[in-house]
Amino acid sequence: MQRDVDMATLGTPLKYERDYLNPNHVKCVCDAQGRALYFSRAPIPHFRDSHGAFDAAAAAAVPVLVHLGLYAYHAEALERFGAVPPANSNRSKSSKCCASSKPAAASRWA
Secondary structure, eight states: OOTTOSEEEEEEEOOOHHHHHOTTSOEEEEOTTSOEEEEESSOOSOOGGGTTSOOHHHHHHTTEEEEEEEEEEOHHHHHHHHHSOOOHHHHHHTOGGGTOOSOSSGGGGO
């Protein structure tokens, strides 16, 4: 993992319309440096020039990835993240993912 980033995630280039339309495949739009800008299960980005239809060449130019669901963190980043209190919207949901703010064994993965 690069030392100038706190976290990383994996994706593979979006090449097929079936992946573009599949809500079970999370899409990730990246900037020119390959940094994630946003994620969605919806078909993103909208390909204006093809009236919303999937355009493989445009997807490669953006770039758009199919997210693989794997993340890597520096231990220090996990410690900082764990110290941040949950947002009000997360507290109201009482979801399992927000129940604990402490990372488990973060230093094991450093």
